[in-house]
Amino acid sequence: MKQMTKSTVSNWGNYPSIDAKTKSFTSVSELDQDQLPEASYIARGNGRCYGDSSLQSHIISTLKYDKILEFDAKEGIIKCQSGITFSTLIDFLIPRGLFLPVTPGTKFITVGGAIASDIHGKNHHVEGSFQNHIIHIEVLLASGDIIECSREKESDLFMATCGGMGLTGIILSAKFRLKKIETALIKQVSIKARNLDHIFDLFEEFKSTTYSVAWIDCLQGGDKLGRSLLMVGEHATKQELGSDESLRNPNGKLKLSIPFNFPNIVLNKITIKIFNFLFYHKQIAARKESYVNFDKFFYPLDFINSWNRMYGNRGFVQYQFVLPIENSKEGLRKILSEINNQGMGSFLAVLKLFGNYEGLISFPMQGYTLALDFPIRKGLFEFLDRLDQIVVDCGGRIYLTKDARMDKKVFEKGYPNLERFKNIVKKFNPDLKWRSVQSDRLAITKP
Amino acid sequence: MEISTIGPVSYYKTMTVLLLGATSNMAVALARHYASNGHNLQLAARSSKEIEILKNDFSIRYGITAEAYPFDALDYHNHAQWYAAIPNKPDLVILVFGYLGDHERATHQWEESQKIIASNYTGAVSILNVIAHDFEQRKKGTIVGISSVAGDRGRMSNYVYGSAKAGLTAYLSGLRNRLTHAGVHVMTVKPGFVRTKMTEGLPLPAPVTATPEKVASLIYKAAQKKKNSIYVLPIWAPIMLIIKNIPEFIFKKLKL
Numbered sequence: 001m002k003q004m005t006k007s008t009v010s011n012w013g014n015y016p017s018i019d020a021k022t023k024s025f026t027s028v029s030e031l032d033q034d035q036l037p038e039a040s041y042i043a044r045g046n047g048r049c050y051g052d053s054s055l056q057s058h059i060i061s062t063l064k065y066d067k068i069l070e071f072d073a074k075e076g077i078i079k080c081q082s083g084i085t086f087s088t089l090i091d092f093l094i095p096r097g098l099f100l101p102v103t104p105g106t107k108f109i110t111v112g113g114a115i116a117s118d119i120h121g122k123n124h125h126v127e128g129s130f131q132n133h134i135i136h137i138e139v140l141l142a143s144g145d146i147i148e149c150s151r152e153k154e155s156d157l158f159m160a161t162c163g164g165m166g167l168t169g170i171i172l173s174a175k176f177r178l179k180k181i182e183t184a185l186i187k188q189v190s191i192k193a194r195n196l197d198h199i200f201d202l203f204e205e206f207k208s209t210t211y212s213v214a215w216i217d218c219l220q221g222g223d224k225l226g227r228s229l230l231m232v233g234e235h236a237t238k239q240e241l242g243s244d245e246s247l248r249n250p251n252g253k254l255k256l257s258i259p260f261n262f263p264n265i266v267l268n269k270i271t272i273k274i275f276n277f278l279f280y281h282k283q284i285a286a287r288k289e290s291y292v293n294f295d296k297f298f299y300p301l302d303f304i305n306s307w308n309r310m311y312g313n314r315g316f317v318q319y320q321f322v323l324p325i326e327n328s329k330e331g332l333r334k335i336l337s338e339i340n341n342q343g344m345g346s347f348l349a350v351l352k353l354f355g356n357y358e359g360l361i362s363f364p365m366q367g368y369t370l371a372l373d374f375p376i377r378k379g380l381f382e383f384l385d386r387l388d389q390i391v392v393d394c395g396g397r398i399y400l401t402k403d404a405r406m407d408k409k410v411f412e413k414g415y416p417n418l419e420r421f422k423n424i425v426k427k428f429n430p431d432l433k434w435r436s437v438q439s440d441r442l443a444i445t446k447p
Numbered sequence: 448m449e450i451s452t453i454g455p456v457s458y459y460k461t462m463t464v465l466l467l468g469a470t471s472n473m474a475v476a477l478a479r480h481y482a483s484n485g486h487n488l489q490l491a492a493r494s495s496k497e498i499e500i501l502k503n504d505f506s507i508r509y510g511i512t513a514e515a516y517p518f519d520a521l522d523y524h525n526h527a528q529w530y531a532a533i534p535n536k537p538d539l540v541i542l543v544f545g546y547l548g549d550h551e552r553a554t555h556q557w558e559e560s561q562k563i564i565a566s567n568y569t570g571a572v573s574i575l576n577v578i579a580h581d582f583e584q585r586k587k588g589t590i591v592g593i594s595s596v597a598g599d600r601g602r603m604s605n606y607v608y609g610s611a612k613a614g615l616t617a618y619l620s621g622l623r624n625r626l627t628h629a630g631v632h633v634m635t636v637k638p639g640f641v642r643t644k645m646t647e648g649l650p651l652p653a654p655v656t657a658t659p660e661k662v663a664s665l666i667y668k669a670a671q672k673k674k675n676s677i678y679v680l681p682i683w684a685p686i687m688l689i690i691k692n693i694p695e696f697i698f699k700k701l702k703l
């Protein structure tokens with residue numbers, strides 16, 4: 001095997017970072033047993049998880065394994081290799097009147113990463129997570145065998161691979177269903193919510209709308225606790241747009257970029273306050289309807305390249321949890337109050353509703369999920385431990401793909417199918433050839 | 448390449464591009480660049496499975512015609528027959544295949560030296576002889592050969608590879624001289640460092656290192672402009688000028 005040289009690797013949160021050797025491949029023969037002499041490896045897509053899920057001293061990068069294998073325009077079905085990015089797929093699909101069935105808040109992820117994290121979008125309450133749209137996948141096992149699996153065939157392997165964070169093997173390809181669209185625009189309604197009760201009422205009101213998401217202003221307390229802006233949307237139809245060609249033309253280009261790490265002080269409380277104020281007040285009317293480009297609707301953060309650098313070189317963590325529907329409101333009230341009391345403002349606080357779709361080891365459960373960003377600083381981890389306690393007490397769980405620090409006990413309490421998952425991993429990955437810093441930290445891959 | 452000019456804009460006719468050694472990162476980048484500009488592709492490489500996958504990807508994504516032709520650069524005796532079997536002859540041929548090899552091993556293992564020489568030089572001469580003949584007779588076409596800066600001057604760290612590429616560079620310049628008279632253009636490309644699977648993890652100096660995509664777009668433009676010989680990042684021209692002009696009595700003492 002070619003000598004791999006070490007370099008420093010970290011994911012989107014810039015925390016943690018490790019020295020690792022990376023190997024890319026374009027053909028499966030390059031992953032033969034004798035080409036992978038080390039004891040263990042982990043697959044890595046585009047590094048858009050936040051913490052240590054795709055970190056390990058030996059990394060297999062899928063980014064060059066990125067070909068489209070089959071495409072059925074009429075049925076809206078595609079089969080592709082796992083390293084292709086959503087961004088490449090979208091460029092291909094939009095002109096053909098098709099869209100991804102589920103997409104996260106960034107398009108710079110790979111299909112393999114989407115499956116390994118069993119990602120969700122703003123449509124989970126209606127359309128489920130990514131795995132609900134998969135026809136079958138191919139997984140490279142530690143033994144060197146390649147197995148095609150689905151809900152019907154080798155279903156254990158399939159269920160443990162969707163959301164399994166790369167621990168069953170390397171996802172090589174996936175065949176999945178696409179969504180037909182008529183235009184590249186989203187008909188969006190945005191609504192201001194005064195507080196937590198109000199935003200819950202609004203989510204209820206719009207529960208059959210395909211896409212919904214709310215941005216919460218974390219710095220509000222008292223009767224303004226949970227003040228937020230809800231955005232709901234549907235793919236616009238040709239009829240709605242009429243003959244206005246200018247509306248049909250997709251035009252989302254990356255505009256801003258952050259070329260270097262900000263000094264650590266920039267994102268202090270004041271800047272967050274200003275940001276949230278602008279965000280909430282930029283919209284004057286209580287309800288506003290508009291047509292927006294898909295890029296702006298789904299990927300507002302992608303318009304600022306490398307925005308993660310604005311947290312400085314210490315990095316940041318994203319904290320995303322979900323609470324069961326019956327405890328969601330009370331739990332969120334506790335957590336938002338805690339954030340507020342501690343003055344731990346979060347630049348982003350994104351609230352979404354999950355429907356009744358669950359996987360074996362996937363993150364989503366029916367209920368509300370909140371994602372928060374916190375720059376790394378003194379006292380943060382102790383603070384997050386306290387939030388963990390509230391989440392666990394409510395019967396909720398933390399999203400692995402965003403995590404870099406949770407305690408193993410918190411993880412174990414949150415994922416009731418863990419034992420079954422571990423057994424499947426043991427069956428297909430008996431020598432723990434596939435393992436990550438995260439899976440070791442959480443003792444999922446303990447010999 | 449035929450150009451018809453309508454008003455101020457030049458329209459390039461759809462070409463058929465034959466990529467010899469179609470599976471490398473650089474070849475894939477070239478294929479995507481040409482395909483996204485509407486050109487058809489003929490993919491030649493040893494692994495028939497891999498070129499089949501590439502063929503599907505390119506034709507699905509870009510809506511062009513792509514064909515796959517399994518090809519072994521070292522199978523000299525079959526090159527004429529192999530080329531004759533291609534029904535639609537290409538307008539542009541890009542020779543991408545090559546083999547960096549392990550220099551250390553090559554210095555004491557003949558097999559490794561031979562493989563380096565054959566993959567970078569002998570195989571190229573064999574197949575280009577055949578194609579040159581066809582292009583000369585048809586009085587059209589463009590041949591692009593990917594050589595290397597390593598061929599500009601032999602250095603202790605990779606002179607086996609370097610000498611094979613030097614041979615290729617000289618071959619291409621001679622071919623250009625001959626085929627010009629038939630209206631066929633030959634372009635030599637000398638990439639410096641390129642970020643590919645082959646160089647993954649190596650601490651390549653960023654200012655002089657290009658991505659395969661960058662290499663592809665530069666080659667595309669240079670071939671359109673009928674350049675004779677290019678360094679892939681312009682910065683390599685002065686660098687190699689200096690390296691070539693260091694007097695031998697000094698050069699031989701350097702550890703390069």
Ligand SMILES: Cc1cc2nc3c(=O)[nH]c(=O)nc-3n(C[C@H](O)[C@H](O)[C@H](O)COP(=O)(O)OP(=O)(O)OC[C@H]3O[C@@H](n4cnc5c(N)ncnc54)[C@H](O)[C@@H]3O)c2cc1C
Nearest residue numbers: 045046047048049104105110112113116117119120166171
């Ligand atoms: C701005 C932003 C917004 C986001 N919004 C959302 C959101 O709305 N919803 C959501 O669900 N997620 C969201 N995410 C998280 C992101 O979608 C996931 O972390 C996703 O897994 C990243 O994919 P990747 O290709 O970058 O994979 P990586 O980050 O490189 O890896 C993620 C995990 O997938 C595994 N993996 C990757 N490829 C393979 C493979 N081929 N075979 C086996 N395992 C593999 C890795 O081992 C690792 O465990 C967001 C991330 C960012 C940066």
